[in-house]
Amino acid sequence: MATTNNFGIALRGWRERRSPLTGELESGADRRIPGLRREExxxxxxxxxxxxxxLEQGRARNPSAQVVGALSRALRLDAEERDHLFRCARLTPPATGDVPRQVPPRVHRLVRQLGDAPVAVYAADWTLLSWNRMWTAVIGDPRAYGWDQGSLVAGMFRSPGGHRVDAIAAWPVRSWAGDEAEEESLVADLRVTALAHPDDARLSLLVDRLLGTSPRFARLWSNGTAGLHTGDRKTVEHPLVGDLTLDLDVLTVPGSDLRIVVxxxxxxxxxTDKLTALRTSPRLKPPAPSPLFKERVEGLNPPSHPES
Structure with missing residues (x-):
């Protein structure tokens, strides 16, 4: 059965779209196509x-990463288009630089549209970037978590022994899958991020430090498991409403490399009634401004990052 020539279709489409008006090519009124000629x-x-x-006709189907990279640069593809062209060639897209830790406006809009649910935004290395008021009401103020540099993974593996004795929130939260399964899922997710961002010094230091201080992390890291952390079910031992069982879903936004936890x-x-009670509680107030915060976002509260 014939296979679709995905690479050739994408290559020709982007070639015909690429404007020659860039300085390195001549243009003229006699051009029959608006984009690039094959010769160009x-x-x-x-x-x-x-x-x-x-390549365009599908008679050459195994271009090297160097060839795909050269074509991507010649066509001036953005990062998503470049990665798509690599995947069309059945190649792994090139690794990027640092883990993005800025929350773009479109992600803020998405969080606001999620309404009254507890929501937090994490970087791909599970650094907590921002959260809403309901997150504080349900999970507690993240400034009370005691996470090193706002890292969920660092907070989860604080205890050097065989059992995690420290809560990963302001009050106890139990995973239905168990601590071991949750830890394994997050370590597998972190491995995916580490491979995608091999030049991120902060992430490399985090992994090296945990390998040296946490036998649990070192054991899970050594098993080679890789995969995205997509969700869990948790029971929050809430000081106001008692046990509250919630489903945790991890959403991703294309192009942002962020984790939105809902x-x-x-x-x-x-x-549902307990969550509604927390939502309408007079105790649900925005956290007071802190000198440790570098910024504030309307409706969202960034974690504390000590000034360097």
């Missing part, structure tokens, strides 16, 4: 015209 793309990417033709009541209607 070959010259810009350092390839032969015949090879470009064979808590929702489990099937028990009692959990």
């Amino acid at each position: 793309l070959a010259r810009l990417s350092g390839l032969s015209v015949d090879y470009v033709v064979r 808590y929702a009541p489990a099937t028990d209607l009692d959990d």
Whole structure:
């Protein structure tokens, strides 16, 4: 059965879209196509015209990473387009630099649209970046967590022994899957991020430090498991409403490399009533401004980062 020529289709589409008005190419009224000629793309990417033709026609189906990279630069593809072209060639997209730790406006809009649910935004290395008021009401003020540099992973593996004795919130939160399964899932997720951002010094230091201080982390890291952490079910031992069982879902936004964590009541209607009680409680107030905060975002509260 014939296979779809995904790489050739993408390459031709982007070639015909690419404007020649960039300084390195001549343009004129006699051009029959608005984009690049095959000869021009070959010259810009350092390839032969015949090879470009064979790639577009699907007669050459295994371009190297160097070839795909050269074509991406010649076509001036953005990061998402470049990664798509690599995947069309059945290659792993190139690793990027530092883990993004800025929350773009569109993510803030998405968080606001989620309404009254407890929501927090994490970087791909599980550094807590921002949270809403309901997060504080349900899980407690993150400034009370005691996480090193706002890192969930660092907080989870604070205890050097075989059992996690420290809560990862302002009050106890139990995972239905158990501490071991939750830790393994987060370490597997962190491994994916470490491979995608091998040059991030902060992430490398975190992994090295945990390998030296936490036998639990070192054991889980050594098993090689990799995969995204997508969710869990937790019971919050809340000081005001008692036990509150919630489903935790991890959402991702294309192009942001962020983790948006949302808590929702489990099937028990009692959990919905308890969440509503917390939402309407007069104790639900925005945290007071702190000199440790570098910024404030309307409706969201960034974690504390000591000034350097």
